[in-house]
Amino acid sequence: xxxxxxxxxxxxxxxxxxxxxxxxxxxxxxxxxxxxxxxxxxxxxxxxxxxxxxxxxxxxxxxxxxxxxxxxxxxxxxxxxxxxxxxxxxxxxxxxxxxxxxxxxxxxxxxxxxxxxxxxxxxxxxxxxxxxxxxxxxxxxxxxxxxxxxxxxxxxxxxxxxxxxxxxxxxxxxxxxxxxxxxxxxxxxxxxxxxxxxxx
Amino acid sequence: xxxxxxxxxxxxxxxxxxxxxxxxxxxxxxxxxxxxxxxxxxxxxxxxxxxxxxxxxxxxxxxxxxxxxxxxxxxxxxxxxxxxxxxxxxxxxxxxxxxxxxxxxxxxxxxxxxxxxxxxxxxxxxxxxxxxxxxxxxxxxxxxxxxxxxxxxxxxxxxxxxx
Numbered sequence: 204x205x206x207x208x209x210x211x212x213x214x215x216x217x218x219x220x221x222x223x224x225x226x227x228x229x230x231x232x233x234x235x236x237x238x239x240x241x242x243x244x245x246x247x248x249x250x251x252x253x254x255x256x257x258x259x260x261x262x263x264x265x266x267x268x269x270x271x272x273x274x275x276x277x278x279x280x281x282x283x284x285x286x287x288x289x290x291x292x293x294x295x296x297x298x299x300x301x302x303x304x305x306x307x308x309x310x311x312x313x314x315x316x317x318x319x320x321x322x323x324x325x326x327x328x329x330x331x332x333x334x335x336x337x338x339x340x341x342x343x344x345x346x347x348x349x350x351x352x353x354x355x356x357x358x359x360x361x362x363x364x365x366x367x368x369x370x371x372x373x374x375x376x377x378x379x380x381x382x383x384x385x386x387x388x389x390x391x392x393x394x395x396x397x398x399x400x401x402x403x
Numbered sequence: 404x405x406x407x408x409x410x411x412x413x414x415x416x417x418x419x420x421x422x423x424x425x426x427x428x429x430x431x432x433x434x435x436x437x438x439x440x441x442x443x444x445x446x447x448x449x450x451x452x453x454x455x456x457x458x459x460x461x462x463x464x465x466x467x468x469x470x471x472x473x474x475x476x477x478x479x480x481x482x483x484x485x486x487x488x489x490x491x492x493x494x495x496x497x498x499x500x501x502x503x504x505x506x507x508x509x510x511x512x513x514x515x516x517x518x519x520x521x522x523x524x525x526x527x528x529x530x531x532x533x534x535x536x537x538x539x540x541x542x543x544x545x546x547x548x549x550x551x552x553x554x555x556x557x558x559x560x561x562x563x564x565x566x
Contacts, residue, residue, distance in 0.1 A: 276515040279504035319554075326493045326547075333497035334504045337453040341505065342516070348450035349509065351518040383489075 229389075230301055232382050237294035239375035240328065244287040247335075247368035250274045252361040272354065272361040279338040280365070286331025287372055290379065293324045314393050318386040325379040332372040339365055408556045413475060415552065416468050419545040423465040423495075426538035430458050433531030437524045446521065446528040453505040454532070460498035461539060464491045464546070488550045495543040502536055 253271040260266070274280040297317065300307060307313065343362060345353035355362035434447040448454040468491075471484055510529065512520035522529035 270515075272515070276513065277504075278507060282500075282504075322489060326496055329493045330496045330500040334500035337456070337501040338504050338508075340452060341508070346451060348444065348446070349518075349521050351508075351516075354516050 226301065229382060229385050230298065232378055232385070233294050233298050233301070236375050236378035236382060237291055237298065239371045239378060240287045240294065241291040243332075243368045243372040243375060244284055244291055246364055246371065247274050247280060247287070248284050250280075250361055250364045250368070252358045254358065256357070270357075272358040274365070277338050279334040283331045283335035283368075283372070286327050287375070290324045290328045290375065293320060297321075314386070314390040318383070318390045321379065321383040321386045325376070325383050328372065328376050328379055332369060332376055335365075335372070336369050339369055408552075409475070412549065412552060412556065413472065415545055415549045416472050416475075419542050419549060420465060420468045420472065422538045422542035422545060423461045423468065426461045426535045426542060427458055427465065429531055429538060430454060430461075430535035433528050433535065435525045435528040435531075439524060444524075446525040448532070451505060453501050457498045457502040457535070457539060460494050461542065464495050464542065467491055485550075485553045488546065488553050492543070492546045492550050495539070495546050499536065499539045499543050502539065506532055506536055 251271065251273045253269060255267045255269045257265040258268045274284065297320070300317075309316065339362070341351065341353075342365075343353055343355045345351050430448050434445060436443050436445045448458070467487060471487075474480070508518055508520075509532075510520055510522045512518050
């Protein structure tokens with residue numbers, strides 16, 4: 204009995220096993236990223252403005268012409284819409300897998316695939332938003348050297364909507380970077396038998 | 404890391420270094436003057452903010468590649484290098500994406516916005532910029548390959564793949 208008494212832990216101390224993180228942080232971040240990229244897609248996708256301008260005056264009758272600004276006129280904005288749409292779809296799939304498919308696995312590579320897809324989509328949204336932001340800058344300030352006039356003074360709503368979509372996409376990009384970091388950390392922690400502090 | 408992995412990684416980094424240096428040099432030396440109705444107008448890369456961003460982004464990637472090539476014997480920072488490889492891939496893709504968008508406007512114009520293409524007046528400048536963009540594209544692709552290879556060789560066991 205005496206050796207067992209020595210081996211028993213004190214009543215105040217309990218050995219608590221280390222619980223795995225609940226994963227709600229990533230879920231909230233993914234919801235925010237989904238909101239950001241989906242709103243960027245929708246706002247830019249519905250971005251259209253039509254205006255009539257007086258082009259010339261013949262005698263006393265002004266000649267009016269209707270001009271429209273649509274996002275499809277610029278390939279950079281088309282790519283922006285497509286890239287943000289794809290990233291929104293990725294976030295939807297990841298949220299669904301997180302909530303409903305906790306047992307889905309492919310040869311034990313579940314966390315690895317999540318990390319890789321997060322990285323890929325971060326690069327995708329980065330390319331999309333950077334391509335669009337310089338077209339927006341060109342539309343806002345023009346380029347006097349190339350004789351390209353700015354269009355934002357005439358199509359103010361188009362420019363405002365486009366600017367809002369780009370800001371939302373930048374927020375989505377920042378969130379995707381954080382999500383990628385968390386996914387990689389989760390992946391590295393899960394392989395606890397791999398030496399993390401050693402040589403590769 | 405084994406010898407072959409080190410050779411392949413260093414080779415890819417050398418190619419990326421060459422591509423970024425070429426992109427920077429070709430973009431910076433692109434300028435042409437054209438005379439239109441007795442007015443000279445000069446096309447320089449610095450007139451366009453996108454091309455300045457392109458040069459800066461390629462310079463950052465070039466500097467990083469140089470530092471990693473010089474420090475490649477010490478592999479204690481291998482995790483940081485993999486992370487920075489991913490960051491550099493994103494930077495390079497963003498710079499080439501932005502520059503391509505504006506270059507397309509310069510080449511084909513945008514009839515809806517009333518922007519005329521300028522390649523007709525300054526063809527040499529256009530060719531120079533095209534060359535720089537091709538080098539930038541090659542650098543982005545090589546960096547993507549490098550990232551995949553770095554992940555495979557450095558973090559192979561973590562991904563469940565035998566390196």
